[in-house]
Amino acid sequence: MGMNNDRREFLIKSAKIAGISLCGCVLSSIIAACDNDGETVAPPEQPKPENYPVLKISDYPTLSSVGGMIMVIVRDKNNKPVNNGNPLIIFRIEQNKFVVLDSICRHAGAQVVLPSSPGGDIFCPAHSAKFYSSDGSLKDKGSASGDVPSLLKYNSVFDPIENTLTIAI
Ligand code: FES
Known part of the structure; x- marks a missing residue:
């Protein structure tokens, strides 16, 4: 049992x-x-979970409290950048919950920028689209023509004992 x-x-x-x-x-x-x-x-x-990148949250002081958000290039256990070398957005949305998003806008491939204040919108400078930082979904397509897909979101698991975040990428 x-x-x-x-x-x-x-x-x-x-x-x-x-x-x-x-x-x-x-x-x-x-x-x-x-x-x-x-x-x-x-x-x-x-992909095998043991190959997923594991971030030590203590390495990123901004993520030590709820509302912290960073954009960072993440490397796997072989020190190879994941996500084609493009940064990931990591947002501590709750004490034990993080949101991990691709920083590349899927409309035309521009790199988005972080919100100026915690919980604000993620902004794409190419066509002024805005995305909810809570899940990367589109809030406002700005001047973009055609569809503007949501930012890619990756699953992650926080280990509060080890203070690590494992990202399924
Ligand atoms: S590239 Fe982001 S809105 Fe067009």
Whole structure:
């Protein structure tokens, strides 16, 4: 029973990192499958969580309090920049919750700029589009023609014990 609970927690945590929601029945079937063949669950097409970049929040004083937001190039464990070398926007929206967004506007590829005050809008200087900093969704398309997609959002998991943020990218 304890083993299944441990596996359940591991699966939920892994799925959250991968941006997947697991219902109870799916969890049960995965756990049952594990019990049958003795192997851990790691879908081959998914990036492995252990390869995700892990940020030490203590390295970024701006993120030490709720409302802090930075734009930073993030490197994986092999010191290779992720997100094609483009910075990520990291916003501490709650004590234990962060929002991670691509800093590249998907309308025409300009780099957005951070809001001037906590919780303000992210701004794209190319066509004056504005995005909600809470989730990267479009607030105002400004002078842009055609569709302006939301900023790409990446799932992340904060570990309050280690004070680290793991980003699923
Ligand atoms: S490139 Fe951002 S609104 Fe056009």
